[in-house]
Every structure is written in structure tokens, then in C-alpha cells.
Amino acid sequence: MAERLKLTPAQQAAGIDRAGESLALRSGAGCGKTFVLARRFTELLLMGGAKNLDEALSRFVALTFTDKAALEMSQRVRAMMRDFAARATGQDKRRLQGWIERLGEARISTIHSFCASLLRGLAIEAGLDPAFAVCGDTFVTDKLLAEAAELAVLWAVEAGDEAVAALLGAMSLESFSREVRDLTSLRDAVNFDDYDDPQITIERWAKAMERLRGLAQQRLGGxxxxxxxxxxxxxxxxxxxxxxxxxxxxxxxxxxxxxxxxxxxxxxxxxxxxxxxxxxxxxxxxxxxxxxxxxxxxxxxxxxxxxxxxxxxxAGLLNEHDQTAARTLATLCRLAGQTNERYAAEKKSRGIVDFTDLMTCARDVLAENPALRARLGEGIDQLLIDEAQDTDPTQLSMLLGLLDSRSGGGLTDGQSGGKLFLVGDAKQSIYRFRGARLEVFQQLCDRLGPGRQIDLDISFRTLGPGLAFVNYVFSQLLGDDYSPVRSSRTELPAGSSVEILLANGPEDRPVESAQAADIAQAEMTAQRISQMVSRSEKRVWDAETEQFRPVRYGDIAILFARMTNSLVYERELQKRDIPYYVVSGTGFFRQQEIFDCLNALRVIDNPRDDLALVGLLRSAMFGLDDNALLHIASHVPKPWLPNMDEARLGELARLMKPGQAEALQLARDMLQKLSAEKDALGCDKLLERVLAETSYEAVLLSQYHGRRMVGNVRLLLSQARQSAGQMSLAEFVEQMDEQILNESRYEQAPAAGEGDDAVQLITIHKAKGLEYPVAFVPDLNAGQQPIKAATLHRLDMGLVTKIRPGSLADDDESNDDD
Structure with missing residues (x-):
């Protein structure tokens, strides 16, 4: 069947001509990799469907990174099939129409959904409750894991564990428990028993260091x-x-x-x-x-x-500090193993699994049952893995284990043809903090061999000068490993396609600190955006008119590595009346509306919490001013809420401004009533009552960015609903307090509608796969964030831990640096 779209040679090879082979497709951004994935999936159906019409849709498995990507691929496949069906006749047309009707049966999903589906049929073999639920609420799972870690530490102390006691002498219980918790979270990639013997660990490190030193020596020489x-x-x-x-x-x-x-x-x-x-x-x-x-x-x-x-x-050799680190790691791993056992038992009692369990349970049940693995593998003719650069070793080992061993684990072709199609791009690997390892993708590409690697290197999205800039930067960073990308577009706007803005700051406010640099960059960014729109600079290509049109606010995105300083940019945009839309605003737990709602829950949980009460009464929820609070402090003995009787309320009413006494009466009545009912209501119902009785959302809507404030409140309410039945009110408030202290990365709600003509503020992670005609990338002067974790897992060395020499070593007089 003829193609309506003209494919590039690389797309033609990967999607059609070599669809039956195992391949690795390295695709730059905007080079059409989703189209190739969908086209290859369709081609596989066309190649094998005539022989096995009934089960053709189930024999090809396409796995993506997000539900959104899976939906997009399904829609692309459906559109392609409809296009083929419209031009087909006879049996071919009936076959295609049948697939279109049954496309919902196609195995196109996320990796986690695939594993959950797999485990539903293997729950007994995996040791799971057949009715298990996947707990996607990280607040719940994080709390369970943290409690298990703290219990493991406390039990060790009670049992007289001297190694644990020594470590607790160097750090607080909270810090130590956090280290154990973080180490336990690596349970999918690490066998903690492998680190029981410190001497074996030292030998492993020394061997790895010798190998790495040799590689570094070669790199230094060249x-x-x-x-x-x-x-x-x-x-x-x-x-x-x-x-x-x-x-x-x-x-x-x-x-x-x-x-x-x-x-x-x-x-x-x-x-x-x-x-x-x-x-x-x-x-x-x-x-x-x-x-x-x-x-x-x-x-x-x-x-x-x-x-x-x-x-x-x-250059350094392992020394006595490394011996101490190995002993420390042995203790941490022993506690992590115990923590994992407690955590697993608690999840089992609740009938839940977390996302890591989906991976590890599927991997283990397949590894322990070769016959089962072979049977399941025989049902897969080809496995297509999207965003392979962002998959972690556990995911890939589980997936490759499914492939028929006769085809070399999918990496070589047997008589039945290729079993594996990897799609990835080293430049777009951004999820290392979630366990992704780019090295694994690169190793798989190497194992396939150069003849089975295809580069999609023609971008249909970015203009030539922009790609020339990207090619220059990444070639400096990646050297020979970088494959340059070309543009298929020939049109060019007037002026430069790439601008470098140097924010030196005004003469009266030179840039002399990181904070000053943030402000200067925000000012320059907002100023340039204002100039682009006010001057009607023609920089955006209009495909209908085939001309460049003036830039609108909605064409522009500001891409942040981290949203830490986004509020600085918001203020500068506000100064110039530039509408904006925050797609991924962090600092959710530090927004005033979140403080207000949590203060209400704190007082309901503990009516004697005067600090939370003051914050609540002073907030927009009740609107008392400082004079009103002073009157309360002067005329009501502590704790204020339990002692706020009718007589004292009457006395305060004579002292307060009109309306404030009524607000205080409403607060007193509502809080006392809900406090009495808290054990019968979940944290979600309590918050719903607070919002309803105070009309707090209506108050927020009257303020600047009120839509985002209301959105934040509803996100908190959603979180409370997910935690209902899993946590008491006190536990929920405690969990929220911990998120505030930890400056959680939980995202705020958007400040404007997504369809509005507004500048978008978004993280680079969230922007992955999206398109913006004009993009600003600030904070290029910011250095790499330091690694805070004490224990890390490296593919080349296994677990490593850092200590402060002298703090844990036998020689207390050591003053060496880290």
C-alpha cells in the first residue's frame, strides 16, 4: 500500500523495510519517532496479521513512558489504519476495519500498566493478593517506608546493636532513618546481602577503581x-x-x-x-x-x-576511610533489608503494591519460572520500547527476560525474525533521579551492533540555525558520541533564530550575588518578551499562510531546569502586565492557601494549637486583623479556642471592628464542632466542610491568580481524599508538615487556562515532547546541583557511601576533609 506521507530513508527503514528486525532507533527531538513507532506497529500487523487475524493485536507489545504517550501512539495507529482501510478493498479492507474496531485490545501501554496486567494473571506465583491494588499515592507509600525505616533503627538500638549506636552518635535519628529509607528505595536494583562483608565490598571497590582508572588514563591521554x-x-x-x-x-x-x-x-x-x-x-x-x-x-x-x-x-587509592565506609555500608544495608521486610509486610496487610513492586515482582516471577517466561515470551512477536534512554535496569532486565532465548534475548535475529525495537535519544535522558540509566540503553545499542542502529537525524520541528546551535553545544559535551541533527525546514525569519541574553544588571544594581543574577535574568527575559510582542516581531511560522507572523504571548515558553526561582520571573512578568501560565510551579506546600487549609486541620486535630489558630484567623479564610488578634490574646486565657466561651466572645465583639466578631464566632463554632466530629470524618471530609462553611474558594477567586490558588486548594483536597482511610487526621497533617520542611517538589495548580494567550512557565522535564515557537532557557549560569544522598548506586561500582572522616572512624582526632 502506498504511503501518503513521504518518509525519510531512515524512517522508511525503521518503520517499514526493516520492521521484522531487531533495531535500535536513536531519534532527535522533532524527528518523527512517534510516527515511526506507530508506523512500525501498523506494519507488523500488516506483515503477520493475515496468518493470525484473531490474535494479531496481542502479539506486538509497545511500551511507552507515560499514559499520554501511550494514548498518542494508539491514536496514531488508529489514524494510519483508517487511512489504509480507506484505500483498501476486499479482504484487506475487512481485515483493517476489524483491527480498528478491536484496537482497544492492542498492547500499547506504559511499562507499569504492562506489569500490572502481567501480575494480575500471576498473582499467586508472585506471592501477591489476587485483588492487589496499585498504590499510586506516594504520600502513603513514603510514609509507610519512613515508618519502617525508623522502626528498624529503633529496634536495632533496643537490641544493643553497637554499630547502629555508633552511627547514631554521628547523626540524628531523623537523618539516620532517612538514609536507611533512601537506601531501601534502591531495593529493585540492589541485593543488600551482597554488602554484609566489608572486606568483600572493599575488594569490589578496588577492582572497579582500577578499571575506571585505566579508562580515565586513556581519556586523559586523548x-x-x-x-x-x-x-x-x-x-x-x-x-x-x-x-x-x-x-x-x-x-x-x-x-x-x-x-x-x-x-x-x-x-x-x-x-x-x-x-x-x-x-x-x-x-x-x-x-x-x-x-x-x-x-x-x-x-x-x-x-x-x-x-x-x-x-x-x-589518583587516590583506597584507605582507612574507605574501610570505615564499607563497615558503615554493611550496617546500612542490614537495616535496609530489615526495613524492606517491614515495609513489605505492611503493604501486604493492606493489599497494596507500589510502582517498584510492579517491576520487581514481575522480574522475579519470570526469573524463577523459566517455563512460564518461555510461554509468555512465545506470545510476543516483537517488543517495542519507547524512551528507552529513560528506562531503568530493572525494567529492561524484566522486559528482555520475556523475549525468546532462541533469539538472543531479542538482541540477535533467529529464524522467527527480530524481537526487539528500542527507541531513545541520549540527549533527552532526563530521569536519572528516578533510576534511569543512560548507560544501559547505550550498552544495548552496542550489543545490537552498528548495523542494527538507525539515526533519525532530520528534524521537522526546529529551524536550521537553532539546530546548528544545539549541534555545536552538544558536540562539545558528548564528543564523538553525539550525532548531529539536520533541519528539514528551509524557511528563516528576519533576524537571529538564536539569541544569547547577558544579564549584567543595571549600573545601580550590579550582579554580585546569585539572587541578583536571578533578578537580572528575570528582568531581561520579561523585557525581551515584552519587546517581541509589542514590536510585532515576525518570528512564528504560519503553515496556512506560509509566512512568518508576529509573536503572541501564547507562543512563548520559559523553560526552567528547576522551578525554584519561578516566582522571580512571575513578578517581572506581572510588572509588565504580561499574561502567563505556570505549568509546573513548585513550592506547592509553601503557598499561603495551603498554609491556611493545613492550619484549619491542625486546629481541628488539636484545639490547643494556638499558633495554628492565630495563623488561621489572620488568613483570608477569616480575615481578622492584628488588632483583633491582640484583643484575643489580652482577654482570652490560653489555650484560646477551648476558653473562647460566649461571655468572652461578647466582650471581644465590643472591641473589634464590625464584621470581625462575626468571623471569630464562625471560626469558633466551626472549629469546635469539627474537632468533636474528627474521628468520624476523614481528613478529606473535614477539609470539604471547612471550605464549604467559610466560602474560602470564593474569597481566593477575588485575588490575583485566584484560579491557581483555588487549584492548589483542590490539589490538597485531592491529596486528602487519596489519604482518607490510609491515614488519620493527625498523620495526614504530620505528613504535610514534613513536605513543607522538605520543600517538596509537588507542583502547584496552573495560574491561567492552558488555552489562554499567555506565556508558559514550565520545567524542561514537563516540556519534553511539547513544541513552542519561542523558548527562553534561563539560569544557564547555575551550576549542577550537589548530590545530597550519602549512599549511591553506581552501575560500575555497586553501592558506595560517603562519610566524613573522623566522625565515624576509630581515630576521633582525624581532621581530614570529606
Whole structure:
């Protein structure tokens, strides 16, 4: 059947010509990978459906990362089938119409949905309640896991565990329990028993370090960029032998040459010396030619030291601190194993599983039953995995285990043809914090071999200059591993397609701090947006008129790595009356409307909580002013709510402004009544009553961004409904308090309608797969976030943990750095 759309050669090969082979498809953004996935799925049906019409839809499994992506793929497949059916005749037409009617049976879903479906039929074999429920509420599962970790620690202390007692001497119970909890969350990737023996752990680390050191030595020997920095630093000429910057420059050059010329294992002292070289503000412009040159020398020294510093970790050998770390890890792993047992028992008693359980249970039941695995694998003719760069090792090992062993686990082709189709892009790997490992995807591509890798490298989305910029940046970062992307578009707007805005700040407010840099960038971003729209700059391509049209607010997105500073940008947009829509505003638990609702629940739970009562009465929910609160404090003994009788209310009414006494009466009556009924009502019903009796949502709607405030309140209510029956009111409030203290990343509700003509503020994670004609990417000066976790899981070393030398070691006088 002829294609209506002209495919690129790569799309043709991946989606049609080589649909029966195992392939890895590496696709840049906007290169049509969803189209290829849908087309390949359709082609597989057309290739095999005539032989096995009844079960054809079930023999191909397509797995995506999100429900939205699964829905989009299903819709694409349906549209393609309708297109084919419209041009088909006879038996082909009937066959296609039959598939269209039964497309809901197609196995197109998320990985988690696939595993849940698999386990429904294998619940007994997996040791699960056949009626198990998947608990998607992370508040509930996080709380259960945290409680299990704390109990494991407390039981160890009560049992006289000296190793645990020693660790608790170096950190608080809360911090220690959190470390155990975080380690337990790695249970899908780690066998905790493997770390029982500290000496075996040390040997494992030493072997891994030796291998990594060898790789680093090879990389150092061929590091062309490092040598360019070295040559650049050598090229600067100083005319004054007494200049204070000169000996630093010469020492750095000498140390760098020695490090490059000798084994890394012998360079520990050299790296220590390199770390001491601090140019600061040394060096005069007169000695180096001018101020800018002296500044360039200082920057070049820092760049060279930074580039060399990346190799420093490979110079050190394992020492007594690593022995202490191995012992610490053994203790943590033992507690993590116990925590996991408690956590599993609690989930079992509730008949629930979490998302990690879906993966591990499916993996384990398949690994333990070869015959079952073979039978299930025989029912899959091909497995298509989207966003493979963001899958984790557990997911991939489980999925590959399903494939027929006769086809090499799907990585080579047997007589029955290819079994595996991977789709991914290294540049778009953004979920490492969720356990995704890009290395696993790259290793699978390597195992398939270069002949079974196809690059979709023609973008239908981005203009040529934009892609040229992206290609330059990523080629510097990824080197030979980067595959450049070309644009299929030939149209170009007037002016530059890529702009770099340097926010130096006004003369009266120079950028001298991170906060000042945030404000300066926000000001410049808002100013440029205002200019684009007010000047009617023609930068957006109109496919209907085939011309560039003026930019509208709704064309623009501000893409954040983190939404930490989004409020700074909101303020600057507000100053210029620029409408905006916050797609992924964080700080949900630090919004005033959330404080107000939680204060109401706190007082209902504990009427003696005067601090929460004051916050609630002062809020927009009741609107008492400071004078009213002062009168309450002066005339009502603590605790205020239980002692606020009719006589005292009458006395306060004579002192307060009109309307405030009535608000206080409403608050007193409502809070006392709900407090008496709290045990009969869930936290969700209590919050519903509070909102209904105070008309709080109506009050919020009258304020600026009231729609977002109401949205936040309803998100909190949704959270309360999910927790109802799982938590008491006190437990729910406690959980919310913990989220506030931890500055949870839970997202706010949007400030405007998604369809409004408004600038969108969104995280890069949320923007994945979306398209914006104009995108601003701020905070490029921000450094990488430091890793806060004490224990990490590395594919190349296994579990590693960091300690502060001296805090846990036998020698209490040690003053070494981390």
C-alpha cells in the first residue's frame, strides 16, 4: 500500500523495510519517532496479521513512558489504519476495519500498566493478593517506608546493636532513618546481602577503581580540549617577573604537564598541589598587556584546573576511610533489608503494591519460572520500547527476560525474525533521579551492533540555525558520541533564530550575588518578551499562510531546569502586565492557601494549637486583623479556642471592628464542632466542610491568580481524599508538615487556562515532547546541583557511601576533609 506521507530513508527503514528486525532507533527531538513507532506497529500487523487475524493485536507489545504517550501512539495507529482501510478493498479492507474496531485490545501501554496486567494473571506465583491494588499515592507509600525505616533503627538500638549506636552518635535519628529509607528505595536494583562483608565490598571497590582508572588514563591521554586549554595558558606573555599571577600560572602549567605525562595512580600529591593554586584577583593589567588579558589568564587557570580536577578522583587509592565506609555500608544495608521486610509486610496487610513492586515482582516471577517466561515470551512477536534512554535496569532486565532465548534475548535475529525495537535519544535522558540509566540503553545499542542502529537525524520541528546551535553545544559535551541533527525546514525569519541574553544588571544594581543574577535574568527575559510582542516581531511560522507572523504571548515558553526561582520571573512578568501560565510551579506546600487549609486541620486535630489558630484567623479564610488578634490574646486565657466561651466572645465583639466578631464566632463554632466530629470524618471530609462553611474558594477567586490558588486548594483536597482511610487526621497533617520542611517538589495548580494567550512557565522535564515557537532557557549560569544522598548506586561500582572522616572512624582526632 502506498504511503501518503513521504518518509525519510531512515524512517522508511525503521518503520517499514526493516520492521521484522531487531533495531535500535536513536531519534532527535522533532524527528518523527512517534510516527515511526506507530508506523512500525501498523506494519507488523500488516506483515503477520493475515496468518493470525484473531490474535494479531496481542502479539506486538509497545511500551511507552507515560499514559499520554501511550494514548498518542494508539491514536496514531488508529489514524494510519483508517487511512489504509480507506484505500483498501476486499479482504484487506475487512481485515483493517476489524483491527480498528478491536484496537482497544492492542498492547500499547506504559511499562507499569504492562506489569500490572502481567501480575494480575500471576498473582499467586508472585506471592501477591489476587485483588492487589496499585498504590499510586506516594504520600502513603513514603510514609509507610519512613515508618519502617525508623522502626528498624529503633529496634536495632533496643537490641544493643553497637554499630547502629555508633552511627547514631554521628547523626540524628531523623537523618539516620532517612538514609536507611533512601537506601531501601534502591531495593529493585540492589541485593543488600551482597554488602554484609566489608572486606568483600572493599575488594569490589578496588577492582572497579582500577578499571575506571585505566579508562580515565586513556581519556586523559586523548583529551584534546585539555591540551587546548594548556596551550592557551602557555600563550599568555607576562612582561613583569614580579607579577603575583605569574608563578601561579607557571606552577599550574608544570603540574598539568606532570599529571598528563605520568600514571594517574602516582599523581595524588600533584592533584593536591593543583588544588592549592588560587589565582583570585592577582595579576595586573600592565604586566599582561591589559586588564582583560589578566582576567583571561585567571579564567584560563581556573578552566585548566577544573578540567584536570575531573581526573583527581582516579589518583587516590583506597584507605582507612574507605574501610570505615564499607563497615558503615554493611550496617546500612542490614537495616535496609530489615526495613524492606517491614515495609513489605505492611503493604501486604493492606493489599497494596507500589510502582517498584510492579517491576520487581514481575522480574522475579519470570526469573524463577523459566517455563512460564518461555510461554509468555512465545506470545510476543516483537517488543517495542519507547524512551528507552529513560528506562531503568530493572525494567529492561524484566522486559528482555520475556523475549525468546532462541533469539538472543531479542538482541540477535533467529529464524522467527527480530524481537526487539528500542527507541531513545541520549540527549533527552532526563530521569536519572528516578533510576534511569543512560548507560544501559547505550550498552544495548552496542550489543545490537552498528548495523542494527538507525539515526533519525532530520528534524521537522526546529529551524536550521537553532539546530546548528544545539549541534555545536552538544558536540562539545558528548564528543564523538553525539550525532548531529539536520533541519528539514528551509524557511528563516528576519533576524537571529538564536539569541544569547547577558544579564549584567543595571549600573545601580550590579550582579554580585546569585539572587541578583536571578533578578537580572528575570528582568531581561520579561523585557525581551515584552519587546517581541509589542514590536510585532515576525518570528512564528504560519503553515496556512506560509509566512512568518508576529509573536503572541501564547507562543512563548520559559523553560526552567528547576522551578525554584519561578516566582522571580512571575513578578517581572506581572510588572509588565504580561499574561502567563505556570505549568509546573513548585513550592506547592509553601503557598499561603495551603498554609491556611493545613492550619484549619491542625486546629481541628488539636484545639490547643494556638499558633495554628492565630495563623488561621489572620488568613483570608477569616480575615481578622492584628488588632483583633491582640484583643484575643489580652482577654482570652490560653489555650484560646477551648476558653473562647460566649461571655468572652461578647466582650471581644465590643472591641473589634464590625464584621470581625462575626468571623471569630464562625471560626469558633466551626472549629469546635469539627474537632468533636474528627474521628468520624476523614481528613478529606473535614477539609470539604471547612471550605464549604467559610466560602474560602470564593474569597481566593477575588485575588490575583485566584484560579491557581483555588487549584492548589483542590490539589490538597485531592491529596486528602487519596489519604482518607490510609491515614488519620493527625498523620495526614504530620505528613504535610514534613513536605513543607522538605520543600517538596509537588507542583502547584496552573495560574491561567492552558488555552489562554499567555506565556508558559514550565520545567524542561514537563516540556519534553511539547513544541513552542519561542523558548527562553534561563539560569544557564547555575551550576549542577550537589548530590545530597550519602549512599549511591553506581552501575560500575555497586553501592558506595560517603562519610566524613573522623566522625565515624576509630581515630576521633582525624581532621581530614570529606
Amino acid at each position: 583529551d584534546a580540549q585539555l591540551r587546548e586549554k594548556l596551550t592557551e595558558l602557555e600563550s599568555f606573555i607576562c612582561t613583569n617577573d614580579g607579577d603575583k599571577l605569574l608563578p601561579i600560572r607557571d606552577d599550574v602549567l608544570d603540574i598539568a604537564r606532570q599529571i598528563i605525562s605520568q600514571p594517574l595512580a602516582d599523581s595524588a600529591e600533584l592533584f593536591d598541589e593543583l588544588a592549592k593554586q588560587k589565582p583570585g584577583t592577582k595579576g595586573s593589567g600592565k604586566s599582561w598587556g591589559d586588564k582583560d588579558t589578566a582576567k583571561a589568564v585567571r579564567h584560563c587557570i581556573k578552566d585548566l584546573c577544573g578540567a584536570l580536577g575531573e581526573y583527581a578522583v582516579f
